[in-house]
Amino acid sequence: MYIIKMFEDMGKIFVKYWDLFLIKGLSATILLSLMTVALGTVFGALLALIKIGKIKPLKWIVNAIVEIIRGTPMLLQLYISTFLIPVIIPAMNQLENKKLLCISFTLVMNSAAYVSEIIRSGIEAVDKGQTEAARSLGLNGTTTMIQIVLPQAVKNILPALGNEFITIIKETSLASTFYVGELMTQYHIIVGRTHNSLPILMIIGIIYFVLNFVLSKALGFFERRMKARA
Amino acid sequence: MLNVNNIYKNFGDLQVLKGVSIQIKEGEVVAVIGASGSGKSTLLRCMNLLETPTFGEVWQNEELLTPVDPYLHPEVIMASNTYKKLIATGMAPGEAIAKIKAEDLLNEKFSVAEGKEYKKAMKKIYDEHHIDINLARQEMGMVFQQFNLFNNKSVLENITLAPMKTRAKKMLEEGKSKKEVKAYFDEKAMALLNRIGLEEKANAYPSTLSGGQKQRIAIVRALAMNPDVMLFDEPTSALDPEMVGEVLDLMKELAKEGMTMVVVTHEMGFAREVADRVVFMHEGVIAEEGTPDEIFNHPKHPKLQQFLKSIL
Numbered sequence: 001m002y003i004i005k006m007f008e009d010m011g012k013i014f015v016k017y018w019d020l021f022l023i024k025g026l027s028a029t030i031l032l033s034l035m036t037v038a039l040g041t042v043f044g045a046l047l048a049l050i051k052i053g054k055i056k057p058l059k060w061i062v063n064a065i066v067e068i069i070r071g072t073p074m075l076l077q078l079y080i081s082t083f084l085i086p087v088i089i090p091a092m093n094q095l096e097n098k099k100l101l102c103i104s105f106t107l108v109m110n111s112a113a114y115v116s117e118i119i120r121s122g123i124e125a126v127d128k129g130q131t132e133a134a135r136s137l138g139l140n141g142t143t144t145m146i147q148i149v150l151p152q153a154v155k156n157i158l159p160a161l162g163n164e165f166i167t168i169i170k171e172t173s174l175a176s177t178f179y180v181g182e183l184m185t186q187y188h189i190i191v192g193r194t195h196n197s198l199p200i201l202m203i204i205g206i207i208y209f210v211l212n213f214v215l216s217k218a219l220g221f222f223e224r225r226m227k228a229r230a
Numbered sequence: 231m232l233n234v235n236n237i238y239k240n241f242g243d244l245q246v247l248k249g250v251s252i253q254i255k256e257g258e259v260v261a262v263i264g265a266s267g268s269g270k271s272t273l274l275r276c277m278n279l280l281e282t283p284t285f286g287e288v289w290q291n292e293e294l295l296t297p298v299d300p301y302l303h304p305e306v307i308m309a310s311n312t313y314k315k316l317i318a319t320g321m322a323p324g325e326a327i328a329k330i331k332a333e334d335l336l337n338e339k340f341s342v343a344e345g346k347e348y349k350k351a352m353k354k355i356y357d358e359h360h361i362d363i364n365l366a367r368q369e370m371g372m373v374f375q376q377f378n379l380f381n382n383k384s385v386l387e388n389i390t391l392a393p394m395k396t397r398a399k400k401m402l403e404e405g406k407s408k409k410e411v412k413a414y415f416d417e418k419a420m421a422l423l424n425r426i427g428l429e430e431k432a433n434a435y436p437s438t439l440s441g442g443q444k445q446r447i448a449i450v451r452a453l454a455m456n457p458d459v460m461l462f463d464e465p466t467s468a469l470d471p472e473m474v475g476e477v478l479d480l481m482k483e484l485a486k487e488g489m490t491m492v493v494v495t496h497e498m499g500f501a502r503e504v505a506d507r508v509v510f511m512h513e514g515v516i517a518e519e520g521t522p523d524e525i526f527n528h529p530k531h532p533k534l535q536q537f538l539k540s541i542l
Contacts, residue, residue: 127378127381129374129376129378130378130380130381132280132374132378133372133374133378133379133380133448134380134391134392135280135364135367136278136280136367136370136371136372136374136452137367137368137371137372137391137392137396137451137452137455138364138365138366138367138368138369138392138396138455139364139391139392139395139396140364143395147380147383147391147395148380148382148383151382152381152382
């Protein structure tokens, strides 16, 4: 009986709150994830370049940062950054959406750390013989990287990057602790009105699932097409 | 043309080359044979600095490819503080130089803080002779066991990439348009493909080719740079037996045209037929070298006799 009632409630709540809150939460989640992945990829690529580069001190620093980010929980990082960043940059306190900035920064850095590992291993997975052949013809390191190594590394990197995107979409839910407006924040808001948790949780769960399922199928499609062309 | 002077190569604790010297003259075909692990591939890879020798020098004509090895230059040793100290004890100059050379490889840190004059003498040689390795490699073609065609480029692009990135600059400066330059190199590449009968594969990708086709394309890719010398690193070892012939035939043609070649190979027939000189390597040194007749018909070194018996 309870189950049937829950489905009824889900229907009611969905109809009532979709326009009001849920659609906002969905777009906020997608925007936050897109921004995180885009900036995370840019910074991740930079970190990866340092990692495979020859400047030792920079390498150590980057490796340390990456290890710390990978070795601590994201929720903890979010907490620390919302307290720490305004202390380091006092000007932040004047800003209206300082919390969102702190959280975005943490998400981007977190994603960059993982992406840098994806890119580094993608580059290193390219057969050494390719580099040797290019260098043996007298091409310099940069030309070799741009013409030969990177185009082949992209094929290793893109599928893993897609998975990172899906992970990030789910991890943005942690940001709801700070009420930044994404899907889980909307849950807190709606539950404050209806005092009925389970149906809302189920609805949000379905939204997350549909989002990620569609995305992972799309990625699979691109992956197959890329393989077919290689 | 190519002068390898007393090179050593260590991989960690493993000493792969233990003092190898070899001169390659213009137009000469040198075959390097030996059991696996004897250091023959490492020697070849040291010639174009895909591996940097731990000690010793590699010269291309009058140009130094490796860092200066002070122990190969008496004038550098004579500028050092250690030499001066030895002379002060009454040692004869020749004896002092010999003593320092004897100690060089035993003690890597020997040359640290040898004084200003020593550094100056070393820098003089470096400035006078050192060449950018990328420029040097443009004159040296290399063919690999695993072909190493660029997977992301078509056959034609494989051949034209290096000329377009290196030789084209000069032509552009001479006032030719980009289109003309590209057309020129494309035409040259097609001529090379025509030579090996693979014109119709120009737009194919490497993954669609057989091993023999790949290796022949790898050879003309190196030829497209008009190198002075070609280095072959076991070019037929990864091929199916029926494809070995087509690759060896192309190499024979090159030899006939007077190309300078260094060939690391297990194909004794090829070495016997084509090489002007055969070098036998054993445990990181050149154990014996001579004409094919001397090496194959009258081997002296017991290890060479054993090696020939085991493979023939």
